[in-house]
Amino acid sequence: MSYFQHPVSDAKPVRVGLIGAGWIGSFHAESVALRIPAARLDAIADPDLPAVETLASRLGVSKISADPADVINDPEIDAILIAAPVRFHAGLIAAAARAGKDVFCEKPGGRTVEELDEALREADTARVTVQFGFNRRYAADFAAARKLIDDGVVGTPQLMRSLTRDPGTAAGIANPERIAPGTIFLETLIHDFDTLNWLNPGAIPISVYAVADALVAPEAKAGGLLDTAVVTITYSNGAIAVAEANFNALYGYDVRGEVFGSAGMVTAGGPQESSATTYTAAGMGAATARLNVDLFRDAYTAELSAFVDAVKARREGIQEHGNKHPGGVDARNALAVALAALRSAESGMPVDVATVADLRPAEPQFQPAGESA
Numbered sequence: 303m304s305y306f307q308h309p310v311s312d313a314k315p316v317r318v319g320l321i322g323a324g325w326i327g328s329f330h331a332e333s334v335a336l337r338i339p340a341a342r343l344d345a346i347a348d349p350d351l352p353a354v355e356t357l358a359s360r361l362g363v364s365k366i367s368a369d370p371a372d373v374i375n376d377p378e379i380d381a382i383l384i385a386a387p388v389r390f391h392a393g394l395i396a397a398a399a400r401a402g403k404d405v406f407c408e409k410p411g412g413r414t415v416e417e418l419d420e421a422l423r424e425a426d427t428a429r430v431t432v433q434f435g436f437n438r439r440y441a442a443d444f445a446a447a448r449k450l451i452d453d454g455v456v457g458t459p460q461l462m463r464s465l466t467r468d469p470g471t472a473a474g475i476a477n478p479e480r481i482a483p484g485t486i487f488l489e490t491l492i493h494d495f496d497t498l499n500w501l502n503p504g505a506i507p508i509s510v511y512a513v514a515d516a517l518v519a520p521e522a523k524a525g526g527l528l529d530t531a532v533v534t535i536t537y538s539n540g541a542i543a544v545a546e547a548n549f550n551a552l553y554g555y556d557v558r559g560e561v562f563g564s565a566g567m568v569t570a571g572g573p574q575e576s577s578a579t580t581y582t583a584a585g586m587g588a589a590t591a592r593l594n595v596d597l598f599r600d601a602y603t604a605e606l607s608a609f610v611d612a613v614k615a616r617r618e619g620i621q622e623h624g625n626k627h628p629g630g631v632d633a634r635n636a637l638a639v640a641l642a643a644l645r646s647a648e649s650g651m652p653v654d655v656a657t658v659a660d661l662r663p664a665e666p667q668f669q670p671a672g673e674s675a
């Protein structure tokens with residue numbers, strides 16, 4: 303099916319170039335083209351040219367290439383959206399920054415803190431915006447939880463929890479050998495690590511202990527697969543957090559967060575598709591979301607919309623106040639926890655995060671005037 307891009311609401315829309323036309327790149331492409339009126343999707347690059355052609359013809363994008371450099375160096379492109387595999391992220395961020403382009407990059411920002419730092423240095427030098435794809439922050443319930451924490455409703459965080467259960471089927475994980483070793487920490491739990499860091503403002507993760515196994519596809523463990531993991535994290539303010547993940551939840555896509563503090567508790571998330579619940583002779587029932595792009599559709603749109611606003615603000619010379627969106631510090635802090643967890647799972651020992659990287663807390667979240675900090 304073909305769609306026309308929406309009419310832009312702006313005389314000078316933000317012209318976005320997409321790099322990576324796979325699963326999440328295609329969804330982000332639709333968000334920009336169909337749901338964010340202040341932006342246009344103007345170019346797509348991916349070495350898989352047939353994938354680019356399919357997406358471009360569906361969304362009416364005329365500039366296509368197999369080479370990301372063509373999009374990055376196109377003078378008519380304002381901002382680069384990176385949805386390529388992880389091993390290309392840091393290099394693509396750096397190349398986009400050198401070309402003076404603002405960047406939205408999927409998580410994680412790199413495979414190592416060192417390569418991420420190098421990319422962030424290039425972005426600093428070029429004074430461009432870099433935002434990372436920590437979409438949970440933009441889900442209405444998680445955002446409300448953070449606001450309640452900021453407002454002091456929960457008190458000082460003491461126990462925290464975040465979990466991700468990816469949707470699965472009775473047949474188990476399809477082609478588990480295609481999942482790179484470390485994926486559960488670097489690409490799945492990294493969302494939970496960012497969520498926990500973000501829901502504990504001002505604190506940094508200090509120590510990490512991880513236990514992981516291949517319980518869904520034990521035959522793939524020898525090839526490096528880990529499909530089930532629990533990670534404990536202790537924070538500089540004493541809070542103790544647990545993050546857990548599994549790749550095969552038969553009941554749908556399940557993402558939850560919880561912060562228990564000195565004054566109470568706040569929870570967010572859950573697998574329900576909506577709050578509609580049936581009550582019948584058979585009992586209670588509710589439909590569940592089956593895909594990330596269903597559960598987080600609005601959050602994915604909101605994070606890109608925030609990015610487009612930040613690009614416009616920079617273009618118009620408007621000063622940004624504080625760390626409004628997940629940026630380099632957040633990407634670094636989450637990546638450091640993921641790498642510490644990977645090392646802990648391998649060694650069976652707790653790992654000091656300081657042995658992975660020197661961390662600092664993210665700046666306080668910007669609050670519009672009139673709202674409490």
Ligand SMILES: NC(=O)c1ccc[n+]([C@@H]2O[C@H](COP(=O)([O-])OP(=O)(O)OC[C@H]3O[C@@H](n4cnc5c(N)ncnc54)[C@H](O)[C@@H]3O)[C@@H](O)[C@H]2O)c1
Pocket residue numbers: 321322323324325326327347348349350353370385386387388390408409410435436437489594
């Ligand atoms: N935020 C989220 O919820 C979320 C969800 C899914 C994926 N992701 C992240 O997005 C990234 C991509 O994941 P995916 O599931 O879409 O993967 P995918 O395999 O479906 O797509 C990746 C695409 O990148 C292309 N590619 C390969 N090398 C490239 C290069 N050098 N330059 C440009 N493109 C290249 C591939 O041809 C493919 O089309 C990963 O970092 C992943 O962790 C984030």
